[in-house]
Amino acid sequence: MERMIIFCMLFFCFSMVLTATSPKAMKYKQLSKTIDHLKDVVKDKDVELLHTPENPGDGCLLTAVTCFQNGILKLQPRNSQVNATFAKTVKILRRPFLPVSEEHCESSCESYERKKPQEFLNSFSKLMQKLFKNSTAERYGKSTI
Amino acid sequence: MAVPGASLVPILLLGLGTCLAASPSPKGVECILFNEEYMTCTWGSGQTLTANYSLYYWYENKLPVVECQQYLWDRSVRIGCRFEQSEIIQFQAFYVRVNASCNGQTLEIPSNRMELQNLVKPEAPVNLTIHNMSGNQLQLTWSSPYPKEQCLEHVVKYKSNKDTSWTNQEVKGVIFSFPSVDYEKYYTFYVRSKINNYCGNTQLWSEWSVPVFWGNNSTSKGSSGPERPRSPRRPRSVLTVSPRLVAGVAEEQLQWFWIHTVLIPIASCLLLLVLVVLLVRMERVWVIIMPRIPNPSKNFDDLFITHNGDFQVRWLPWLTTPLSWWQLPTPLTPLCPSRNGSESLKMLWRVSSPTTVKASAT
Numbered sequence: 001m002e003r004m005i006i007f008c009m010l011f012f013c014f015s016m017v018l019t020a021t022s023p024k025a026m027k028y029k030q031l032s033k034t035i036d037h038l039k040d041v042v043k044d045k046d047v048e049l050l051h052t053p054e055n056p057g058d059g060c061l062l063t064a065v066t067c068f069q070n071g072i073l074k075l076q077p078r079n080s081q082v083n084a085t086f087a088k089t090v091k092i093l094r095r096p097f098l099p100v101s102e103e104h105c106e107s108s109c110e111s112y113e114r115k116k117p118q119e120f121l122n123s124f125s126k127l128m129q130k131l132f133k134n135s136t137a138e139r140y141g142k143s144t145i
Numbered sequence: 146m147a148v149p150g151a152s153l154v155p156i157l158l159l160g161l162g163t164c165l166a167a168s169p170s171p172k173g174v175e176c177i178l179f180n181e182e183y184m185t186c187t188w189g190s191g192q193t194l195t196a197n198y199s200l201y202y203w204y205e206n207k208l209p210v211v212e213c214q215q216y217l218w219d220r221s222v223r224i225g226c227r228f229e230q231s232e233i234i235q236f237q238a239f240y241v242r243v244n245a246s247c248n249g250q251t252l253e254i255p256s257n258r259m260e261l262q263n264l265v266k267p268e269a270p271v272n273l274t275i276h277n278m279s280g281n282q283l284q285l286t287w288s289s290p291y292p293k294e295q296c297l298e299h300v301v302k303y304k305s306n307k308d309t310s311w312t313n314q315e316v317k318g319v320i321f322s323f324p325s326v327d328y329e330k331y332y333t334f335y336v337r338s339k340i341n342n343y344c345g346n347t348q349l350w351s352e353w354s355v356p357v358f359w360g361n362n363s364t365s366k367g368s369s370g371p372e373r374p375r376s377p378r379r380p381r382s383v384l385t386v387s388p389r390l391v392a393g394v395a396e397e398q399l400q401w402f403w404i405h406t407v408l409i410p411i412a413s414c415l416l417l418l419v420l421v422v423l424l425v426r427m428e429r430v431w432v433i434i435m436p437r438i439p440n441p442s443k444n445f446d447d448l449f450i451t452h453n454g455d456f457q458v459r460w461l462p463w464l465t466t467p468l469s470w471w472q473l474p475t476p477l478t479p480l481c482p483s484r485n486g487s488e489s490l491k492m493l494w495r496v497s498s499p500t501t502v503k504a505s506a507t
Contacts, residue, residue, distance in 0.1 A: 002430040009420045012413070025295065029343050036342075055205070055237050055260075129262065130236040133344045136295040 049114035067109035187225030296344035331360035
């Protein structure tokens with residue numbers, strides 16, 4: 001009887017672990033939403049242009065994300081009323097969210113073209129779309145990305 | 146996807162000879178990824194085009210320009226190209242060039258820069274099912290042939306036989322609930338899907354699904370029309386929709402979400418707690434997990450009662466086997482008689498190492 005109880009407990013614990021939803025997918029979804037909020041409050045005129053990675057390959061993801069996170073520091077709020085929202089979204093987007101790993105990327109951040117803040121954020125959003133799509137569970141095991 | 150140079154094409158075609166000039170210019174190359182399984186890029190129909198077309202494509206940073214492997218034909222004219230899954234790469238700039246040649250002259254029609262994740266058209270939802278829930282509620286569920294459900298958003302279109310126009314309701318998951326039911330109406334439901342903003346920037350909706358019907362059709366006449374045939378096999382339960390209820394559907398979905406994220410974890414924690422309690426009560430297992438420290442105090446109860454608490458206990462010297470220190474509670478201080486006799490028993494025990502025991506014994 002006691003063996004059965006111990007077994008039930010172990011089984012239960014393992015099944016809880018397995019059925020937990022992927023935290024990665026939720027993370028990218030949340031970041032996508034945050035970038036959309038930032039697009040609404042960022043200043044787009046008379047501002048410095050930022051290096052914008054465009055469709056980085058799989059071997060350049062960490063470099064591209066670091067480039068985006070550094071570029072975000074140079075953004076400015078549209079007016080003083082949106083300061084709070086701006087500061088909150090920048091803080092969320094500056095947090096590291098990719099695991100640190102060895103990456104040999106041929107393109108550095110400075111090699112990418114400089115663009116306006118809205119296009120910069122659109123590209124960042126697109127990178128989040130790619131990461132989210134890659135991390136969602138597939139039913140049939142196919143992938144075209 | 147309109148070609149930016151489409152306005153230049155008629156001018157260029159005029160100089161190219163009779164066969165090209167006779168046919169209107171292709172409107173531009175339009176590419177669609179069907180359910181991410183294959184893609185077709187088309188530039189017109191056999192009725193309007195008469196030249197010899199060929200398509201070349203390439204991805205940015207992956208330069209070999211490749212010709213289409215599988216053309217689509219209409220009345221012996223090439224009108225499009227079909228790409229298989231292995232030829233499709235998303236999140237990479239994609240370029241297409243269509244060459245129109247006639248009588249030895251060639252015209253190049255370039256296309257826009259495209260990103261294929263923005264051109265995905267999912268397949269229509271299938272298996273639309275209506276479930277009769279408690280409290281006169283109705284729930285519509287479906288499934289999608291597209292492999293990643295988290296990338297989709299859906300729209301449910303419904304109408305009763307008494308309504309004049311369709312009502313559209315956006316839905317994020319694969320469940321749609323109506324809070325109440327009216328037994329007098331007969332309803333039709335359609336669902337379609339689109340890639341949501343988390344996976345792409347598209348406006349390409351899928352086709353509408355096969356409809357599902359619900360309700361009592363016996364009183365409807367004339368206004369029902371071809372899209373609402375009777376389906377007597379379906380159980381009868383009808384729903385009324387009012388604008389207030391439509392707003393309530395979003396709340397309904399929120400409730401369902403909270404049930405999944407709060408109620409189920411709490412229930413599982415309670416179950417775990419019950420299992421732990423059962424385990425604790427199983428003394429055989431408990432003794433293995435938490436071994437007891439032996440406490441020989443019970444052995445001296447009789448002595449205490451006999452001598453009214455006034456006695457001393459000493460460890461005898463013939464004990465020579467080396468014992469571990471926690472197995473040897475050695476009373477080195479005398480028992481103190483309690484003031485109230487046998488009501489409370491105070492004993493001071495001091496645990497010592499085997500070497501100390503030997504030293505004190507000798």
